[in-house]
Amino acid sequence: MNDIKKPQRAPLTGSIFELLHSFASKTSKELKEKKSTTITKLSISQQSLLKNSIDLKPLSAKQLAELKPILLNVDPSFSLIVQIVLIAIEHKKHGVGTVIVEDCARLISILIFNMSADTQTSIYFSLTSGSQGKVDLERFAANLDAQYKSVIRLQNEDVDESNLTNTGEPISPATVKKQQQNISTLGILWCLSKGRVAPTDVIEFLCHQYSKDIVIEEETKTDIALFLNQILSKPESKKLFQLIKYFTDKVSGSERIRINEQKELVKQKKTINSLMQELNDNETQTENYEIELKQLKEKIAQLENSLDSQQKLGTADVVHLKDDHNKVKSKTLNLLEEDVMPLLQTSLHALNKDTPKTHVAIHHIDLVLENIEGTIKWLKK
Incomplete structure (x- = not known):
């Protein structure tokens, strides 16, 4: 058929x-x-x-x-x-x-x-x-x-x-x-x-919106248990238990996140404590460096003062040396121009004559030697 x-x-x-x-x-x-x-x-x-x-x-x-x-x-x-x-x-x-x-x-x-x-x-x-x-x-x-x-x-x-x-x-x-x-x-x-919204946003918004004023008491829990048993045979039961599973997983996930965040918090606290100790050590070391720096600055100041004094003394010595140099130069020049050269020229002239006047040359050379010896003694003072 x-x-x-x-x-x-x-x-x-x-x-x-x-x-x-x-x-x-x-x-x-x-x-x-x-x-x-x-x-x-x-x-x-x-x-x-x-x-x-x-x-x-x-x-x-x-x-x-x-x-x-x-x-x-x-x-x-x-x-x-x-x-x-x-x-x-x-x-x-x-x-x-x-x-x-x-x-x-x-x-x-x-x-x-x-x-x-x-x-x-x-x-x-x-x-x-x-x-x-x-x-x-x-x-x-x-x-x-x-x-x-x-x-x-x-x-x-x-x-x-x-x-x-x-x-x-x-x-x-x-x-x-x-x-x-x-x-x-x-x-x-x-x-x-x-x-424009995620399905999870809708689930959480609606559940919050329609349950925020609900208070669950002991007798209410019994009613919920009976309701869940009564709905098991209905087609919409799967979606209801999917919703329950969603929030159960969300709570479990939130608990895992909380535990992980707590562990991370402990880890962060240890890191902070370690950094604080390192900071304290650095501060102590910085204080020591500051003391050393102060001491070095004081020593530098002393050296600068000493150097300044030496520079001033050196300047005076240079002035004195310059004066002495000028005196030596002047005296030596005067000796050569006024005492040595004329006498040597006269001696040379006396010796160049047809009949050399050696006694005159000898006398003038003796005078030259006397003048040179006097100058040498002055230079040695």
């Missing part, structure tokens, strides 16, 4: 307009008939159609404007939009994701933040356009929350159709609270899909 094959549904192409429009129109009709504000989730077939979408194009300004009133009626808290974005990001590897996330971000911006359908950006882009690289989720969430509260405050002052459900009544405080949470969730998912 041949198996009867179910006809395969054609993949979603074009944009998500037809999916949103058909869902919103059908749900709007059901809500009017039941007079209920309960939001119907996407059916399994609709989810499958969304997961298998191919080459989606962004919603046009006309499509965005057409979706605005009907989505406010059937999904005032934006739970449906969150569900669509979660599916889109989960199946991003299969080509689904970027266009859908951006479309939903623009829808939120039009529905709540009164941005024009013609704009190609969203409130999330506006809040992150001034930052470079990764987004600080705490600051981003705080700014988004402030923008939302400002819009709600203005709506409360001037209630119009944009803030009414299908029954014609303003949305309830509970819906406002859920709406605010979903807008924040969509913002975080938008940042994640754009790569």
Whole structure:
């Protein structure tokens, strides 16, 4: 017997307009008939159609404007939009994701933040356009929350159709609270899909955000233990225990880091102590050098004084020597010019005569010798 094959549904192409429009129109009709504000989730077939979408194009300004009133009626808290974005990001590897996330971000911006359908950006882009690289989720969430509260405050002052459900009544405080949470969730998912935050940043931000006011008591621990046992058979249990494993590993890693940092601190303290001891030794040695330097300076000063004295004495001696030299030179010159030369010339003249007068020459030579001997005695003094 041949198996009867179910006809395969054609993949979603074009944009998500037809999916949103058909869902919103059908749900709007059901809500009017039941007079209920309960939001119907996407059916399994609709989810499958969304997961298998191919080459989606962004919603046009006309499509965005057409979706605005009907989505406010059937999904005032934006739970449906969150569900669509979660599916889109989960199946991003299969080509689904970027266009859908951006479309939903623009829808939120039009529905709540009164941005024009013609704009190609969203409130999330506006809040992150001034930052470079990764987004600080705490600051981003705080700014988004402030923008939302400002819009709600203005709506409360001037209630119009944009803030009414299908029954014609303003949305309830509970819906406002859920709406605010979903807008924040969509913002975080938008940042994640754009790569502006790391998955670990999202995990830690959400866990901190929704657990900071929780106090775990003994009876609470029992409830947690029962909950973990009850969820074991459910499909989402794996992700829950993956989350638990993530934080367990993080705690273990933090403990290892703490131990390593403690070891490094001890090592650094030893190094500091060693450097302090070396510094003290250097300071002592420096003091000794300073004492030696002072002593050397004093000795240099003494030597300079001694040298100065010797230089002064040497200068005086030079002056005296110069005077003595001049005296010797003058006396010797006078001796030669006045006493020696004339007598020698006279002696030479006497000896050159036809009849040499030796007695005259001898007398003059004796006088020369006497003068020379007198000068020699003067020089020896």
